[in-house]
Amino acid sequence: MKKLLLIVSGLLLTSCAVKQPGVVLPGEDPAKTIAPDRGTSSAVITLLDKARDATRAGDYQRAEVLLERTVRIEPRNASLWHYMAKLRLHQGRYDEAIGLSSKSNNLARGNSKLMADNWRIIAHARYQSGDRQGAEQAQDRARQLQAQ
Amino acid sequence: MAKRPTRKRKKKSRKKKVKTRKSTSRSSGWFAKIRQWPWGKAALVLLILFVGYTVYLDFVVRDQFEHNRWSLPAHVYSRPLEVYEGARLSPESLERELNILNYRYAFAPRDPGTFQRSGNEFVVATRKFRFWDTEEAERRIQIRFSGDIITSLKEADSGRDITLLRFDPVLIGGIYPSHREDRLLVKLDEVPPLLPKILVAVEDRKFHEHHGVNLMAIGRALIANIKAGKSVQGGSTITQQLVKNYFLTNERTLRRKFNEVIMSVLLELHYDKQEIMQAYINEVYLGQDVSRAIHGFGLASRFYFDKPLAQLDLNQLATLVALIRGPSFYHPERHPDRLKKRRDIILDVSHEQGVITKQELVAAKQLPLRVNKQRHSATTPHPAFMDLLRRQLREYYPDSMLSSEGLRIFTTLDPLVQRDAEKHVRQRVDSLDRQKQLDEQLQVAAIVTNVNSAEILALVSDRNTQFAGYNRALDASRPIGSLMKPVVYLSALRQPNKYNWLTQLNDTSIHLKDPSGDVWSPKNYDNISHGMVPMITALTQSYNQATVRLGLDVGFEKINETYLQLGGEKQLPAYPAILLGAVEMTPMQVAQMYQTFAANGFRSPLRSIREVLNANGEPLRRYPIKVQQAIDSQSVQLINSGLIQVVEAGTASSVRPRIAQDIILAGKTGTTDDLRDSWFAGFSGSHLGVVWMGTDDNQSTGLTGSSGALRLWGDIFRDLTLTGVQLEATDDLVVVPVNPGSGKLTSIECEGAVYLAFVQGTEPVESDSCTSGKIKEQIEDTVNWFKRLFR
Structure with a gap:
């Protein structure tokens, strides 16, 4: 798990605490994480704030509940599904992380930064589940998207 | 008086029994004496029996009282209504939700659970409720609507904006032990201090002095009863009443009375007065809510006054105490005068005993009863959903745990959607039944889910929506007819180099031999062959012959693969009739399969539960949103663009004018041979609905998918707050x-x-x-x- 965290942090982030809603995992640089879509409602932002606090406090179950509430309010907001995926990855629930990342990609509509991050989550989840080849493919997709 | 010698004798013999343990040599003399004594042997046997029985009762008292004081039913809640600026909700829906929640109309809403509406503006005093993630506090809020959208949500007093808020969820039922007792446990220090004092004054003045039984009171009652020639007074102490309710049955026999006395003494021996009072306050029977028995002051307070016990005033406490004598005899609506009289007696006695002052007495007696008349049954039976819930819970929890541990179960049920669905089922099925002269044989199952969260919002499985019997939605496996066609067409469209919507299919008669040599010659519904038709027309018009040719061309293997990926549970048999839906599925299985179409190829198990908490509100288990990409979204969008045309211009077009034009819908009708089953599975961007109609004995209903199920689907969907189907742009x-x-x-x-x-x-x-x-x-x-x- 620690190793995974290091990889995650290496790819997505580094340190310091800017106040940005969404899921920021321990060790992540909030400035480098995906920001909520511009059209995100204040109701959802409020919940994301709480989810971030819960994640920081290590209360992942609570963060999970809060994120599910955001998705019920804005089901087509791709970044919300991304946050859920990230949390699942952190919880070690790899299959669920892959599913949620794909869902986020499906709604991402050309947001290549978001899609690249989703593919990174898929890469890690696949790697952790023992699918090295799949992980590499996902990693390649992430790189391509990042280059766009 | 006559009893005294016996009691003395018992005492003596008990002493002697102790001695026997010390000295066996003397015991023989002791035994001998007794045996010589007239009736000695019989007395000895009786004594041994009595001691043994007492030991047994002592075990019962301690074991039950200590270990499982009460079986607490699981309480089942609906989804909470969540409001925020921009939420799509009509003012009517909010008012309905508040009514279901028993919020009362008030000119100046102050007390939690009251509201006021003027046009598009509401002021609501919300109730406190503890959810898993946070507690929602009591608040006075103001909500404004413009059309069906919340445009402002504020604190009513300060005018501060509120970003979002959850109302308390609707209690939709409980999972009860067989005796169907329900209670809300309270601790003595949470109880208004006046309550135990009134109870002592009215029910048992010597409570703090006696050892379980008050002989004087029994004697007094006896005399009073003899004088009156009937039972007018009870001499039972609070301890006895507790024992009677807690350990014993209601029969009036000498044996029970005997047990009651012994057990009361034993209870007092083991537990102090505080514990006994607390147990009494939680145990006592105070009313009936249909088949649910209301026990204890905690629940009775909510039930009769819609308030926590701690907030009750003297008048209300006295009213509840008045009910102890007989909640049915003193029923607040049927016999308000009786109840008021009894309440006044409680107040008088409380004053006589120095519990309340003269002023308090006078003030309280002037008050009307103020029992909440709007109290509906707190349990609204949605039997089909409750059945589904139990089945999903049983995977992790045994029945005994569900009915005893006081679990709090938060479900996905949307009470507004459920009630609308129930209403429409009743009306539509009645009218179709009459129209087709089916003699009330027409049956139905309907499911509504949320496309994105895969939550089940409503479930109906009988035309009599309150009837808890055969759950057709879950158990009626029926041929799905043309609902199978999208599976066939999707399997084709997954090979874009070979098939697209304009691919020409041959819709002419076809004859296939099965292995036994029988010839199968499917016909179209209109009995006409249409020659060469584009694939889109074959789907939207549901042509059978073209579909069979397409299916044979695509191959069973590919169709089976698609079917399983969509959520089909069993391998499809490889014979041509499956191409036209000779596959039996339950409405729930169909919903699971169409959910994958609606969610663009993402499969999510349909859920009825969000979370389960224990009696202390701590999380036991969550049922999270899970999604898995089962089929590539691109292919599913291809098929969905065709399913949209089924509604725009095909067999389901009759529903189009019934729903707002700006909502794009998709779906498929299904009809089986001889019009036995009428199906429609359809979705918007937000909701999926599956409706089945048919008869339990498989008669012809005279209904097609379009003339039966689709109509009910339209009734239900017209009331929903929908978003339209949208295709997600991709490069390809x-x-x-x-x-x-x-x-x-x-x-x-x-x-x-x-x-x-x-x-x-x-x-x-x-x-x-x-x-x-x-x-x-x-x-x-x-x-x-x-x-x-x-x-």
Whole structure:
């Protein structure tokens, strides 16, 4: 798990605490994480704030509940599904992380930064589940998207 | 008086018994004496029996009282209504929700659970409720609507904005032990201090002095009863009443009375007065809510006054104490005078005993009863949903735990959608039944889910929606007919190099031999063969012969694969009739399969539970949203663009005018041989609905998917707050206007232009420009429609 965290942090982030809603995992640089879509409602932002606090406090179950509430309010907001995926990855629930990342990609509509991050989550989840080849493919997709 | 010698004798013998343990040599003399004594042997046997029995009762008292003081039923809640600025909700829906929650109308809402509405503005005093993630506090809020959207949400007093808020959820039922007792446990220090004092004054003045039994009181009662010639007074102490309710049955026998006395003494021996009072306050029977028995002051306070016990005033406490004598005899609505009289007696006695002052007495007696008359049954039976819930819970929890541990179960049920669905089921099924003269045999199952969260919002499985019996939605496996066709067409569209919507199919008679040599010759519903038709027309018009040819061409293996990926549970048998839906599925299984269409190829197990908490509100288990990409979204969008045309111009077009034009819908009708089953599975961008109609004994109903199930689906969907189906743009997918007749691109203003999705490069290149000369009158509508389809 620690190793995974290091990889995650290496790819997505580094340190310091800017106040940005969404899921920021321990060790992540909030400035480098995906920001909520511009059209995100204040109701959802409020919940994301709480989810971030819960994640920081290590209360992942609570963060999970809060994120599910955001998705019920804005089901087509791709970044919300991304946050859920990230949390699942952190919880070690790899299959669920892959599913949620794909869902986020499906709604991402050309947001290549978001899609690249989703593919990174898929890469890690696949790697952790023992699918090295799949992980590499996902990693390649992430790189391509990042280059766009 | 006559009893005294016996008691003494018992005492003596007990002492002697102790001695026997010390000295066996003397015991023989002791035994001998007793045996010589007239009736000695019998007395000895009786004594041994008595001691043994007492030991047994002592075990019962301690074991039950210590270990499982009460079986607490599981309480089941609906989803909470969540409001925020921008939420799509009509003022009517909010008012209905508040009514279901028993919020009362008030001119100046102050007390939690009251509200006021003037036009599009509400002021609501919300109730406190503890959810898993946070507690929602009591608040006075103001909500404004514009049309069906919340435009402002504020604190009513300070005017501060509230970003979002959850109302308390509706208690939709409980999972009860067989005796169906319900209670809300309270601790003595949470109880208004006046309550135990009133109870002592009224029920048992010597409570703090006696040892379980008050002989004086029994004697007094005896005399009073003899004088009156009937039972007018009870001499039972609070301890006895507790024992009677807690350990014993209601029968009036000497044996029970005997047990009651012994057990009361034993209870007092082991537990102090505080514990006994607390147990009494939680145990006592105070009312009936249909089949649910209301026990204890905690629940009775909520039930009769819609308030926590700690907030009750003297008048209300006295009213509850008045009910102890007989909640039915003193029923607040049936016998308000009796109850008021009894309440006044309670107040008088409380004053006599120095519990309340003269002023308090006078003030309280002037008050009306103030029992909440609006109290509906707190348990609204939605039997089909509750059955589904139990089945999903049983995977992790044994029945005994469900009915005893006081679990709090938060479900996905939307009480507004459920109630509407129930209403429409009753009305529509009744009218179709009459129309087709089916003698009340027409049956139904309906499921509504949320497309994105895969939550089950409503479930009906009987035309009598309150009847808890055969759960057709979960257990009635029926042939799905043409609901199978999208599986066949999707399997074809997954090979974009071979098939697209304009691929020509041969809709002419077909004869297939099965292995036994029988010939199968499927016909179209209209008994006409249509010759060469484009794939889109074969789907929207549900042509059987073209579909069978397509299916045979695609191959069973591929169709089976698609079917399983969509959520089909069993392998499909490889015979041609499955192509036309000779596959039995329950409505729930159909919903699971169509959920994958609706969610663009993402499969999510349909859920009825969000979370389960223990009695202390701590999380036991969550049932999280899970999604898995089962089929690539691009292929599913191809098929969905065809399913949209089924509603726009195909077999389901009759529902189109019934639902707002700006909501794009998709779906498929299904009808089985001899019109035995009528199906419709359809979805918007937000909701999926599956409806089945048929009879339990498989008679012909005279209904097609379109004339039966689709109508009910339309009734239900017309009431929902919907968003339309949307296709997600990808680089590889194009949606273009085509003319299926010519197989060419066309322009949107041309008559017969249909928007269909193609994999880039497979769309037609040639275009025809309204050669027929017909031009649509309302081009704007079409343009807007297209805009809505793609974001």
